[in-house]
Amino acid sequence: MSYFENLSIYAVLLFGIIIVPGMDMLFVITNALTGGRQTGLAATAGITLGGVFHTILGAVSVGVLLELAPSLFTAMIFAGAAYMAWIGYSLIRSSIVIDGVDGTTKRSNLVAFRQGAITCIINPKAYMFVMAVYPQFIKPIYGSIAGQALVMGLMTAIVQFSIYGGLALAADKARNFLLTGPRFTILIGRGAGWLFIVVAALTAWHGWRG
Numbered sequence: 001m002s003y004f005e006n007l008s009i010y011a012v013l014l015f016g017i018i019i020v021p022g023m024d025m026l027f028v029i030t031n032a033l034t035g036g037r038q039t040g041l042a043a044t045a046g047i048t049l050g051g052v053f054h055t056i057l058g059a060v061s062v063g064v065l066l067e068l069a070p071s072l073f074t075a076m077i078f079a080g081a082a083y084m085a086w087i088g089y090s091l092i093r094s095s096i097v098i099d100g101v102d103g104t105t106k107r108s109n110l111v112a113f114r115q116g117a118i119t120c121i122i123n124p125k126a127y128m129f130v131m132a133v134y135p136q137f138i139k140p141i142y143g144s145i146a147g148q149a150l151v152m153g154l155m156t157a158i159v160q161f162s163i164y165g166g167l168a169l170a171a172d173k174a175r176n177f178l179l180t181g182p183r184f185t186i187l188i189g190r191g192a193g194w195l196f197i198v199v200a201a202l203t204a205w206h207g208w209r210g
Contacts, residue, residue, distance in 0.1 A: 003142045009202065010137045010152060014159050016195040017129065027119050028164045031112045032171030040168025042109035044161055046116020051156045053117075054126050058134030059149030078204060085200035092193035 018024075024047050032040025120126060138148045 006137055006139075006142065007151065007155070010133075011155060011159070013133065013195060014156060015163075016191070018159055018163050024116075024120055024160075025164065025167065027116060028168050029171055031116075032168040035109075035112060037169055037171070039109055039112045040171055041165055042112040043116040044164040044168050046113040046118075047120045047164060048157045048160045049113075049117045050120020050126075051160050052153050053121050054130045055149055055153035055156055057127075058130040059138060059145055059152075061131060062135055062138045062145060082200070082204075085197050088193040088195070088197035088200065090193070092190050092197075 028040055028043050028047065031043035134152075137152065138145055142148055
């Protein structure tokens with residue numbers, strides 16, 4: 001697999017996980033509704049910063065494994081593939097919807113930014129995602145680990161800011177659509193689930209081939 005093909009698969013998988021309605025998306029919508037576009041974009045910027053943190057963490061983890069325990073790194077590829085398949089299965093079986101936004105108060109842009117970063121950083125699912133996915137895509141054959149992490153970090157930031165920023169700019173319409181169209185969000189989740197299963201199968205196959 002070429003480096004471009006590797007990044008292409010990562011980009012598709014990244015889009016699939018970010019577009020699924022969840023805590024980060026609801027946080028952006030909440031802030032945009034209660035504080036306006038600027039507050040929503042500030043929350044988006046904070047979440048994007050949190051995504052950069054997880055990228056750095058994933059790159060460091062991969063680097064340590066390659067240096068200290070190459071065999072463990074290979075085992076982690078298969079474990080990560082199994083975990084991605086489990087995520088996919090869970091998404092297919094679940095009915096993901098966005099709940100209403102109640103009892104919220106307006107935040108300053110700085111507070112929205114800070115809370116957005118914290119919300120993303122402390123999200124336990126983000127840690128599991130990074131540890132399962134990053135070993136599949138950051139590989140020595142593609143050059144510097146740091147360079148690969150930089151590219152993936154930029155991709156993550158761009159996709160996060162594009163999707164969540166778009167929601168912040170169209171908060172009312174997005175909220176009404178997502179709240180009144182649960183079938184749409186369920187289909188998004190199930191589509192992302194199948195995507196995870198396909199990528200998991202490809203990962204396991206490439207890991208088996210060495």
